[in-house]
Amino acid sequence: MKLLVANRGEIAIRIMRTCRELGISTVAVYSEADQNSLHTRYADEAISIGATKANDSYLNINRILKAAHDIGANTIHPGYGFLSENPKFGQAVEDSGLIFIGPRPETMAIFGDKLSARRAARKAGLLVLPGPDQPLEDNQTEYMINDSISYPVLVKAAAGGGGKGIRLARSDSELSEVVGLAREEAKAAFGDGTIYLEPLVQKARHIEVQILGDGKGKIINFGERECSIQRRHQKLIEEAPAPSLSNSERECIIEAACELGRNLKYRSLGTVEFLMDENSQFYFIEVNPRIQVEHPVTEMVTGYDLVREQILLATTGNLDLDQSQIQVRGAAIEARILAEDPDENFLPTSGEISYLKEPGGPGIRVDSALYQGMAVTADYDSLVSKLIAWGNHRKTAIDRLQRGLSEYQIGGLKTDLVFLNQILESHPYQTGEITTTFLDDFTPENNIPAESVTRDAAVAAALYIHQKRTQPKSTTDLNGNLWQQTAWREQISSGT
Amino acid sequence: MADYRVTIANRTYDVSIIDDQLVVNGDRISYDMDSLNDNGLHIIRQPNKNTEAYLEPNRQGQYDIQIDGNHLSAEILSGFQSSRKRSPQDTGSIHSPMPGLIIDIMVNIGDRVKEGQTLLIQEAMKMQMKLRAPSSGVVKFISTTPGSQVEKGVLLISLAPAG
Numbered sequence: 001m002k003l004l005v006a007n008r009g010e011i012a013i014r015i016m017r018t019c020r021e022l023g024i025s026t027v028a029v030y031s032e033a034d035q036n037s038l039h040t041r042y043a044d045e046a047i048s049i050g051a052t053k054a055n056d057s058y059l060n061i062n063r064i065l066k067a068a069h070d071i072g073a074n075t076i077h078p079g080y081g082f083l084s085e086n087p088k089f090g091q092a093v094e095d096s097g098l099i100f101i102g103p104r105p106e107t108m109a110i111f112g113d114k115l116s117a118r119r120a121a122r123k124a125g126l127l128v129l130p131g132p133d134q135p136l137e138d139n140q141t142e143y144m145i146n147d148s149i150s151y152p153v154l155v156k157a158a159a160g161g162g163g164k165g166i167r168l169a170r171s172d173s174e175l176s177e178v179v180g181l182a183r184e185e186a187k188a189a190f191g192d193g194t195i196y197l198e199p200l201v202q203k204a205r206h207i208e209v210q211i212l213g214d215g216k217g218k219i220i221n222f223g224e225r226e227c228s229i230q231r232r233h234q235k236l237i238e239e240a241p242a243p244s245l246s247n248s249e250r251e252c253i254i255e256a257a258c259e260l261g262r263n264l265k266y267r268s269l270g271t272v273e274f275l276m277d278e279n280s281q282f283y284f285i286e287v288n289p290r291i292q293v294e295h296p297v298t299e300m301v302t303g304y305d306l307v308r309e310q311i312l313l314a315t316t317g318n319l320d321l322d323q324s325q326i327q328v329r330g331a332a333i334e335a336r337i338l339a340e341d342p343d344e345n346f347l348p349t350s351g352e353i354s355y356l357k358e359p360g361g362p363g364i365r366v367d368s369a370l371y372q373g374m375a376v377t378a379d380y381d382s383l384v385s386k387l388i389a390w391g392n393h394r395k396t397a398i399d400r401l402q403r404g405l406s407e408y409q410i411g412g413l414k415t416d417l418v419f420l421n422q423i424l425e426s427h428p429y430q431t432g433e434i435t436t437t438f439l440d441d442f443t444p445e446n447n448i449p450a451e452s453v454t455r456d457a458a459v460a461a462a463l464y465i466h467q468k469r470t471q472p473k474s475t476t477d478l479n480g481n482l483w484q485q486t487a488w489r490e491q492i493s494s495g496t
Numbered sequence: 497m498a499d500y501r502v503t504i505a506n507r508t509y510d511v512s513i514i515d516d517q518l519v520v521n522g523d524r525i526s527y528d529m530d531s532l533n534d535n536g537l538h539i540i541r542q543p544n545k546n547t548e549a550y551l552e553p554n555r556q557g558q559y560d561i562q563i564d565g566n567h568l569s570a571e572i573l574s575g576f577q578s579s580r581k582r583s584p585q586d587t588g589s590i591h592s593p594m595p596g597l598i599i600d601i602m603v604n605i606g607d608r609v610k611e612g613q614t615l616l617i618q619e620a621m622k623m624q625m626k627l628r629a630p631s632s633g634v635v636k637f638i639s640t641t642p643g644s645q646v647e648k649g650v651l652l653i654s655l656a657p658a659g
Contacts, residue, residue, distance in 0.1 A: 354535050354536060355533075355536050355537055355552070357537075357550075372535065405565070406564070409550050411535065411536055411560075411562070412552065418566075418567045448505050448506075449566045449568065453564055453566055453568075454504045454505050454507050454509075454568065455507075455509060456540060456542075456563060457504050457549065457561045457563050457566075457570060458502035458504050458507075458509035458511060458520070458570060459502075459509070459511055459520055459527050460538060460540055460549045460551060460563070461502050461504070461559050461561060461570040462500040462509075462511035462513065463511075463513070463527075464538070464559065465559075466498055466500070466513050467529075469498075470498075
């Protein structure tokens with residue numbers, strides 16, 4: 001068996017790690033910009049699929065299929081993002097006789113269109129956010145705002161995902177202003193300008209359920225995650241289990257997700273996403289029919305390797321797991337390390353990684369694509385690494401994640417490391433009072449470091465410059481090393 | 497001997513290095529630093545304490561320091577006393593504090609300027625800012641022109657010591 005990962009970055013490495021454990025040989029695909037990337041080195045084989053622009057490489061179905069055939073891969077894992085939710089890709093992979101690790105193309109098509117996803121969820125008996133299941137036309141805004149939906153509303157792309165192309169409108173005039181923009185954004189990001197309306201849920205929590213289905217109606221779940229800490233509708237910190245759910249609420253939300261899965265005879269891994277309002281009423285929002293960025297928190301609390309289960313299911317067609325085997329133990333939290341500047345409204349940053357030291361120790365997991373010397377560019381997603389911490393209680397997990405973040409040293413690139421730690425440090429996060437608008441009201445405490453720290457840093461900076469100016473280090477360092485090496489060699493030879 | 501004025505988190509430290517002696521804001525301290533690799537990783541040894549610090553120059557002409565989980569940036573002004581190491585750039589240079597438009601430049605190359613004298617005016621977000629000389633000296637070069645749009649941290653004017 002040979003598995004091609006149609007992706008890059010940390011998730012490509014993540015998938016290949018499981019393959020190595022299973023004895024499955026792996027194939028990396030890479031664009032021009034990624035010719036030195038970590039995933040190409042981790043894979044048993046690597047094959048170039050085109051130019052840096054994603055349309056010419058990671059989003060190009062024909063090139064990926066050709067690569068698979070040329071190198072003799074029989075299975076394709078799409079990861080997340082790129083082609084992972086594209087039903088045409090799944091279909092093309094299966095049509096060419098290869099195994100696609102994901103849902104059936106028909107299922108992907110249902111969830112690829114958020115409006116048909118709403119209809120499918122309603123049909124399965126789930127409570128869906130109010131609002132029309134029809135697309136919004138430019139001159140129809142008055143008709144759309146009626147008894148079923150009122151301001152404020154979100155204008156969303158029907159083909160959307162990952163929080164992209166979402167706009168807020170609080171009045172008729174704002175709505176008519178943003179409709180055109182939202183449509184243009186949707187067209188640019190997803191190649192489809194269809195948009196629709198959804199009410200904005202105030203003080204909402206984002207809760208999602210991880211399911212795995214055998215495609216014949218058997219669904220098991222790996223519990224839920226809470227991903228309420230978001231910037232621009234994109235997740236930043238995720239955790240399992242959701243800290244605020246009562247046992248009965250948890251049972252309800254998990255049962256709803258499984259019911260949808262059973263109703264569609266869902267195959268492979270999937271995540272059913274809900275918003276929960278302040279009255280603990282939860283509404284279906286969408287399904288992500290693929291592995292998710294935040295899957296490690298579920299792996300940490302259940303002890304299961306989700307990618308392993310996903311691959312075994314796709315290759316054997318059988319789901320041997322039983323629900324009773326899956327138990328949630330402790331708590332896990334993931335922080336996304338991004339090449340973004342929180343001080344500049346999360347604008348993407350770039351740079352060459354001049355120094356890298358990853359955290360370790362008890363309960364810490366690092367899923368990363370970083371290496372020293374790597375040029376981080378704005379060509380692809382800004383996610384460069386994920387830090388996950390497990391603890392037997394939520395508090396322990398927070399403490400560990402904070403420790404890990406403070407151990408993490410990334411030189412040459414501005415990231416959100418410090419900002420993440422400030423969120424974890426804050427009182428509302430520590431007490432679990434988190435909603436999707438958490439970051440709108442969040443101002444990091446002006447935590448000026450201790451005087452002893454700035455003093456040490458100041459002396460270090462002065463000495464650094466002083467040493468640079470007064471000691472041309474080429475001679476001293478080299479001589480030192482040479483002398484040490486010579487002394488060492490002499491010791492070795494005199495001993496023998 | 498060398499003197500450095502280091503500003504971190506709005507705190508200012510005057511550091512003097514005299515042979516193997518270190519004096520910080522008037523206090524003599526025991527402090528020893530070695531580079532652990534060529535990539536900015538250093539070890540700082542003090543009595544009863546070893547600290548790891550990562551240092552690198554950033555694009556704003558400052559230095560980024562990662563120490564004890566803190567990410568700091570340091571601005572360093574230096575004034576060499578030793579004639580052998582005398583370097584004209586050490587007297588002062590003016591960088592753009594923010595992205596914006598250069599409205600006016602009030603000096604020419606070769607002009608003698610006094611500390612605090614306005615050298616140029618930059619406009620950013622509809623706000624005009626006077627950029628002043630950090631020390632007295634002679635305008636050595638001017639690397640911008642009125643009407644230029646500049647990024648944050650760009651060198652605008654460099655001063656050489658007077659005399």
